[in-house]
Amino acid sequence: xxxxxxxxxxxxxxxxxxxxxxxxxxxxxxxxxxxxxxxxxxxxxxxxxxxxxxxxxxxxxxxxxxxxxxxxxxxxxxxxxxxxxxxxxxxxxxxxxxxxxxxxxxxxxxxxxxxxxxxxxxxxxxxxxxxxxxxxxxxxxxxxxxxxxxxxxxxxxxxxxxxxxxxxxxxxxxxxxxxxxxxxxxxxxxxxxxxxxxxxxxxxxxxxxxxxxxxxxxxxxxxxxxxxxx
Numbered sequence: 001x002x003x004x005x006x007x008x009x010x011x012x013x014x015x016x017x018x019x020x021x022x023x024x025x026x027x028x029x030x031x032x033x034x035x036x037x038x039x040x041x042x043x044x045x046x047x048x049x050x051x052x053x054x055x056x057x058x059x060x061x062x063x064x065x066x067x068x069x070x071x072x073x074x075x076x077x078x079x080x081x082x083x084x085x086x087x088x089x090x091x092x093x094x095x096x097x098x099x100x101x102x103x104x105x106x107x108x109x110x111x112x113x114x115x116x117x118x119x120x121x122x123x124x125x126x127x128x129x130x131x132x133x134x135x136x137x138x139x140x141x142x143x144x145x146x147x148x149x150x151x152x153x154x155x156x157x158x159x160x161x162x163x164x165x166x167x168x169x170x171x172x173x174x175x176x177x178x179x180x181x182x183x184x185x186x187x188x189x190x191x192x193x194x195x196x197x198x199x200x201x202x203x204x205x206x207x208x209x210x211x212x213x214x215x216x217x218x219x220x221x222x223x224x225x226x227x228x229x230x
Contacts (some may be wrong), residue, residue: 004194007185012060014181020166021098021177023048028103029163033110040115051111055126058108064169070101071173094175102170113159116145117152150221161207168203172199178202 036054039047058066079089121144126206127144171180182199184190 014178025102032107048201098170113155
C-alpha cells in the first residue's frame, strides 16, 4: 500500500493526459466527421469518391497500425517537405501525434454516423423549410441540427467510449499517459498487476461519468419527441 500511495499521483497525472488526449481527439474527429459527411452527401463526385475511400480504408485497418503509420509516416513526410524548403527538421511530440492520429481514425466512423443521421431526417421537413424561403444557416440551425443531434447521439456515444479506450494505445509512441505511467512504475516496483488495476479503475470511472453525461444529454434532446430512449 505504501508503494501505491507513493506512485499514485504519477498515474493520476497520466490520467489527466489521457483525458486531454481523448477530448482533443474527439473534437478533431467531430470536425472531420461533419466535413466529410457533408462532402459525402452533397459534394462533387470527386469529393464523394475521396471521402468514401477515406472511410473504407480507415475503418478497415487496425487502429494501432494506422496510428503508427500516421505517427512515423507523417513525421517523415513533414521532414521531407521541410528539407525541400531548406528548413530545420520538425519533431512531432507524442501528444500532438496522438490527437491527430486518433482524430483521423475516429473521424471516419463519425462520417458515417453523421451521414446516417442526416439521411434519417424526414426530407419533407427540409423541403418545407426551403419552400418557406429559410436561409441556409437558419435551415441548418432550426430544421436540420436538432434531429441530427438526436439521431446521431447513440452512435456518437459509442464512438466516444471506444475512442477513450483506444487512447491507451498511444503509450506505444511514448506518450506518458496513465497506461505508460502504470507500466513504467509496475516494472520498477515489480507490481504491474496492482498499477494496471488502478488504471482499469480510472478508465471505468471516466467512461462511467461519460455514460451518465450522455444519458442526461439523450434525455434532454428527446424532450418533445416520442422517443425518450437512447
